[in-house]
Amino acid sequence: MTRHDRGQAAVPDGAGARAGGPAVRLRGAGKTYGTGHAAVHALRGVDLEVERGEFVVLLGPSGSGKTTLLNLIGGIEPATGGEVIVAGRDLSGLGEDARTAYRRDVVGFVFQFFNLVPTLTALENVRLVAELTGRGDRERSAAALEAVGLAGRGAHFPAQLSGGEQQRVAIARALAKDPELLLCDEPTGALDLETGRGVLRVLQDLNARGRTVLVVTHNAAIAAIAHRVVRMRSGRVTEVTTTAAPATAAEVTW
Numbered sequence: 607m608t609r610h611d612r613g614q615a616a617v618p619d620g621a622g623a624r625a626g627g628p629a630v631r632l633r634g635a636g637k638t639y640g641t642g643h644a645a646v647h648a649l650r651g652v653d654l655e656v657e658r659g660e661f662v663v664l665l666g667p668s669g670s671g672k673t674t675l676l677n678l679i680g681g682i683e684p685a686t687g688g689e690v691i692v693a694g695r696d697l698s699g700l701g702e703d704a705r706t707a708y709r710r711d712v713v714g715f716v717f718q719f720f721n722l723v724p725t726l727t728a729l730e731n732v733r734l735v736a737e738l739t740g741r742g743d744r745e746r747s748a749a750a751l752e753a754v755g756l757a758g759r760g761a762h763f764p765a766q767l768s769g770g771e772q773q774r775v776a777i778a779r780a781l782a783k784d785p786e787l788l789l790c791d792e793p794t795g796a797l798d799l800e801t802g803r804g805v806l807r808v809l810q811d812l813n814a815r816g817r818t819v820l821v822v823t824h825n826a827a828i829a830a831i832a833h834r835v836v837r838m839r840s841g842r843v844t845e846v847t848t849t850a851a852p853a854t855a856a857e858v859t860w
């Protein structure tokens with residue numbers, strides 16, 4: 607029996623009771639790339655609600671539509687069908703400028719590939735986003751680097767950091783914004799167990815402070831720390847399970 611099978615609670619631990627409606631609501635959300643014979647149906651009508659303050663893990667094999675789903679929720683690209691509503695905003699109704707503002711003001715991203723600017727130091731990478739968004743300053747950027755265990759590495763360039771350290775800079779960059787919704791795509795994909803746990807602990811701490819966290823991964827072990835686990839296959843949600851007592855990051859192993 608895996609941990610996420612332990613309990614089927616009616617209400618997600620510490621999440622369902624919060625007021626103000628769900629953080630994320632998808633209704634028949636679809637995404638088709640290309641047309642005609644070349645069409646790829648990356649998402650085929652996804653219904654999903656994520657409560658405010660919930661920690662959700664999205665599992666599925668390569669190509670099942672996980673990144674596409676995050677991109678729709680994060681306003682990186684528009685759905686081609688259905689509804690995507692985040693914190694009461696209907697993203698399908700937003701123009702390009704409004705979507706840019708939404709990405710800037712509401713969402714923090716940790717991308718599958720780190721997307722650090724190679725010519726900026728670790729601290730500058732963190733500050734860049736914080737300052738562009740007007741949601742952070744030097745102190746908060748430094749504190750975010752400290753939170754991911756990189757206080758001493760602020761002056762180093764990405765090429766001088768290991769893959770795991772670069773991923774932690776990417777997480778610090780999202781933390782410095784203190785977003786209401788944090789979207790993470792394979793945040794531990796490139797990391798060893800110890801470093802991966804450190805990253806999960808940072809995400810869990812942020813969630814404990816009331817932020818909504820969505821983590822996409824192939825790694826089923828990470829599901830143990832989620833309030834809810836959503837499984838995807840071929841562009842569809844196939845199963846949603848609720849965990850009565852999520853594990854701490856330190857208890858996870860893979």
Ligand SMILES: Nc1ncnc2c1ncn2[C@@H]1O[C@H](COP(=O)(O)OP(=O)(O)OP(=O)(O)O)[C@@H](O)[C@H]1O
Binds near residue numbers: 647669672
């Ligand atoms: N820009 C694009 N143009 C055409 N097809 C795309 C595009 N982006 C994604 N796809 C296709 O959509 C499907 C879902 O892709 P997606 O990146 O969401 O998968 P994933 O679950 O994140 O996979 P992985 O675990 O490998 O990252 C795949 O078949 C992919 O080839």
Ligand SMILES: [Mg+2]
Binds near residue numbers: 674791
């Ligand atoms: Mg992906």
